[in-house]
Amino acid sequence: MSETPQNHPASASERVVPDADLRSIDAWWRAANYLSVGQIYLLDDPLLRRPLVPEDVKPRLLGHWGTTPGLNFLYAHLNRVIRDRALSSIFVTGPGHGGPGMVANTYLDGTYSEVYPRITRDEDGVRALFRQFSFPGGIPSHVAPETPGSIHEGGELGYSLSHAFGAAFDNPELVVTCVVGDGEAETGPAATGWHSNKFLDPVQDGTVLPILHLNGYKIANPTVLARIPERRLVELFRGYGYTPYVFTAGFDGEDPISIHRRFSALLESVFDEIARIRADARAGRYHSDDPVTATPEWPMIILRTPKGWTGPHEVDGVLVEGTYRAHQVPLASARDTPEHLRILEEWMRRYRPEELFDDAGAPSASIDRLAPQGELRMSANPVANGGLLRTPLSLPDFRDFAVDVPSPGATTAEATRVLGTWLAEVIRRNPSTFRIFGPDETASNRLAPPVYEATQKQWAAAILPTDDHLARVGRVMEMLSEHQCQGWLEGYLLTGRHGLFTCYEAFIHIVDSMFNQHAKWLKVTRRIPWRRPISSLNYLLTSHVWRQDHNGFSHQDPGFIDHVVNKSAEVVRVYLPFDANTLLSTYDHCLRSVDYVNVVVAGKQPAANWLTMDEAVDHCTRGLGILEWAGTEMTGQDPDVVLAAAGDIPTLEVLAAAQILREALPDLRVRVVNVVDLMRLQSESEHPHGLPDREFDAIFTVDRPVVFAYHGYPWLIHRLAYKRHGHDNLHVRGYKENGTTTTPFDMVMLNHLDRYQLAIDAIDRVPGLAQRCAGLRQELQDARLRARAYTREHGEDIPEVADWSWSGAR
């Protein structure tokens, strides 16, 4: 690269970091690097008390060296800053595959041995530390839930910034250092994650210090940002609204102490600047009415170093340090090739372990003096083990927000709007621990207007007088990026707070992969005693498949549920409340729960209310139940047919079908069942919510036909119920990937989920009935065709559907 790097800020800090500190930083860095290499390679001789022999080396060499020395460098320097300034800080490791580094640092500062007493601070402990890494029965190779101080797995690249900002919201004293690898920087979520600064309030929220680590390479390629002109790189981050500082080291043989002196001076400046911005903000110097001064231009650092810095420069005649070849394990056959073993030993001895560990094998005093104390250690900061800080929400009684239901279907409501009235009160009672995240859909999903009576949308860029509900601080976070919503919320929950993500149902698939990682995180943390439970991740999916009136086919996908149920049953819950009161009852439950992912799918359109609040609570507590008022049950007798539903639109159609059947065939015993908690359908053995077989059979029968109208893809019901006795009698209707921009009733007709079809299905499945009432069956077929013709002619639902209301008694 031919350009002159901008290597430090214009005005260097006055504060001079003493040489003793620089030497401690260097010792820490060498020790962390040493321990990282040891984890990747060694089974024995952990402190090189004798020459290495092949048997000291692990038979399978697994892990990622390339990113690790840069992470260790930063961790060492941040320790010094935290110690000197008594900062509360956590470290988010975007290049999370640099797991050995984070383990090494948390071992050096003592936290690792505190949470894993087996890993002692002596030679045996170092041996155990090395052995367990990427070893069966040991620890994963990444920065994982097992790693103290981590809130970010780092296996999937992309959203470290989103996690970091989520952690910073409502944590005014916190500084989150977030390392973004230059590989990760190419991902979409990272590329938009930089814009989080337009959503962070410099008074009520904390600070994120992003550090882009340009080590130049990914697995097998250079990185984009390492190969563009440096002036463009700087413009890019100025464009993102930061003040970037480029720091380059490791390419020219500069003495490490000199590098440390330069970098610690830079950090002093940067942390001074952070303090100045925060003071300016408290003094009211950022003005929303002026785009130029609305958003603080926080500092960020671009750290350019070789990949695999300090590692083997060349192996087998090819360059390793400073190339992509340093990504994983630079010496692939250290156990089997004497030359590799020699290079390994030479490499590790270059860190001078004899200076770093005392005779017993504990870290030296020079290292110890660098570590912050107690909870100021980044690895021990309770923010990174959010369950320690979490307090339950103060929840208003949701019963007070009930809609009045004098009889089933007698009143109507927009369910999510009703939920919004309750959420507004949740916000009032929890002014700094609860947030709602959404990709510009809070209003469209009709939590607004109610929630905007209690709060605003937080927005740290310019605000115009014509804007509605935008403010410097607020509980609603809206950015048109599902990745950001998910990442922010995860960061917020992982640090001990509460929230929900409201999203169009179809587009929640954008974060399928992020959901996967969070569900995996929760599963693992349940087995880590020192990780305390965190609030559940709550989804509110609306604007769902059946009511995409404006948008049509591209917006129709109910498959997130299918995706979710693949994850560990102890972690996932799926609810389909079918009216306003069941939604209130469901969400109250969700906001109280911990360590789950709760998926709630609900309607936003005006729709009938079916259950009183008492009934709703009862129904939701059981998770499913018979709607006795809707069927034609005879006490003590099994029904002839069961009409079951899950979801608001399917329930509506089932109720209408039941009414058709009751009026036309009063002697037919029809049972109507609604399922709110989808996991009740699974066996007890497969899911903790699974209904015992006896109870399941009592509701669905073991031998009567069950016509099941389901909100989503029909086969999921088969999958959930396949171990049930009556599953051969189960006939499921659902979304069959048929749709366009059309009327709501045309949508259910296109997918054979409409009332006429359901009534026909019931008739066809009760033995002998189709023959006995062929005329009725034909009438229902005709009604379907008439409905279709009408809707195509008039562009609206047929009056008898649009105006249908329940005429049964409770």
Added chain:
Amino acid sequence: MSETPQNHPASASERVVPDADLRSIDAWWRAANYLSVGQIYLLDDPLLRRPLVPEDVKPRLLGHWGTTPGLNFLYAHLNRVIRDRALSSIFVTGPGHGGPGMVANTYLDGTYSEVYPRITRDEDGVRALFRQFSFPGGIPSHVAPETPGSIHEGGELGYSLSHAFGAAFDNPELVVTCVVGDGEAETGPAATGWHSNKFLDPVQDGTVLPILHLNGYKIANPTVLARIPERRLVELFRGYGYTPYVFTAGFDGEDPISIHRRFSALLESVFDEIARIRADARAGRYHSDDPVTATPEWPMIILRTPKGWTGPHEVDGVLVEGTYRAHQVPLASARDTPEHLRILEEWMRRYRPEELFDDAGAPSASIDRLAPQGELRMSANPVANGGLLRTPLSLPDFRDFAVDVPSPGATTAEATRVLGTWLAEVIRRNPSTFRIFGPDETASNRLAPPVYEATQKQWAAAILPTDDHLARVGRVMEMLSEHQCQGWLEGYLLTGRHGLFTCYEAFIHIVDSMFNQHAKWLKVTRRIPWRRPISSLNYLLTSHVWRQDHNGFSHQDPGFIDHVVNKSAEVVRVYLPFDANTLLSTYDHCLRSVDYVNVVVAGKQPAANWLTMDEAVDHCTRGLGILEWAGTEMTGQDPDVVLAAAGDIPTLEVLAAAQILREALPDLRVRVVNVVDLMRLQSESEHPHGLPDREFDAIFTVDRPVVFAYHGYPWLIHRLAYKRHGHDNLHVRGYKENGTTTTPFDMVMLNHLDRYQLAIDAIDRVPGLAQRCAGLRQELQDARLRARAYTREHGEDIPEVADWSWSGAR
């Protein structure tokens, strides 16, 4: 905003656009706006030949106005440029919900009536055009497959740039104009999509002209990029490597002709600049060895206009034009409120329809003269109906690349590497119509080294002498963004070319949502006669769940298959070839197919070869089959138990289990079945590949226990086979979300998919067998425990597993 906009490039073009053209542009713009409003609102009186009455207005008003006038403005101006320069150009509409605009433009240029003769170019045609929009039986509200000239649905926001660049690759004469909405610009895929310029070769590829349309608002919020200081906005796009031009209009009452004059002058400059860059590139003036001059700094335009430009300024006392309230339908009750009806009519008359349409209702001559001719119309460019241009690949005979298999398991290979040798030859034979896309994983997934003997990785940024396989042009596209890989490939396929996307299995979930949209696109296009078939979208998923040796739990997720099978059966195919020859045969089939999404999951690690090429072809043609050499069949007799497998690791374990059983229980009749084409398990009625019941029963029996070892989540097999006669006898093992960084055999043990467990499962399910051979069963249990203990002690697989090889005869 208080800043001075940079309203035009420094050096304006010499060319002056004649006033007659400016008037035509204005007429076109007004006509397109008029037709857009008409589509949203009107049932009748399409040309306002009389005053509007309520019955002229649709009962349900659906659609999106806000973005539409800006799109129409651009379309009109581009027509002029294309006509004057005889450019080949297509238009990618990021804000694809502006569907009425694109329909209007393609109606004005005549294409719409050519492909839909029912929509004539007269008053009746305009009426039909209006009526069908967002109407049952009509067309969707978005820019959809039904829209001529579209390759981008636009329902899901985020990857218009990826599509645009994908279209431009290997289309040197093409200019793709890509409008990115400022809402879309907040998404992750868009934020990284700008970096596509580092992957485009200015000689062999075409040009993308991005236009960021800053209309300032999303659904209910301002946009981030509209509210940052303009100098930062400009820096951002300079940082992305473009030369940005800001053009502002519509805020100050400027005369439309003046606006058109300014914008057409800007376009002249921009297209001159594009021509200059292309000429410079052909003259070799971009140098990979210099980061400053490696990448052309292509022009891009930032168009700042009011949202809902030219629409109602104020409705019901609140501002609409220039606010988020213009997003969908500005007049919500035009049918029911006289005041709204009045505003609607006034709004439409402001476009002066009497000047725009002749007496018959056809577009006026002033409009006609603006349209490019024939295939130069953006709506009729065959590039946007890629099937018209597609020619089948020239495929080398995959049989020539077969691995030698003297007997089952006698040789080993890395399946993907073998595939790579064939793909290298595919690349040689198809030097400009085939590309491989991957997120920095082509080498890791072991298509390399072979493919790099035939090609390079295309890279338009700086290249260092130490780099491997990077070049200005090449057939492999690697960026660490699954979104970009998917989007580029889709754009490439939609414009008539071929390719594949190779990805780690777990992280393909990152594009779940994009896959959804593409599958929906394919489903719809199958019903549009003028859309010609395009090449299938081929995934190669490897580095799969069972062999995440380096990465562990975060990298383990085989659920993409579950996600895929929710989409229309006519579109999706899933293959699990279990060795090198079956992978070759499968992929040959995939690269020949059209209009599918083919998901292929295959191993990359050294593994046994099981089938000769002849056997592989036969097996893959059937999609599944009995491996007679592996079982202990007796001719004419049903087996006692069926061991079935899908996937390489499950097949290995099933074969080993079969060997254990054969040796221990030589009289037990064991059948071994392998499934390559997963869709064969479904009924004929559910999937075109579904095996007829009789054939299914002949293989799996109707009453014998089937122990099925499956690559992914086990319940999928139940779901696919639930209608089969023997499904109650099906016992499936698969990935149960148990994993970490551990040995390969520990992984199968953790999930009970190991050979010992499968043998035990078989014993437990054959009636009476468990009692008869309790000792053997205990031995197998002990072997499992020994294996676990060994792997935890030694960190590697037990020798009898690691060294296991098939000892049966063929």
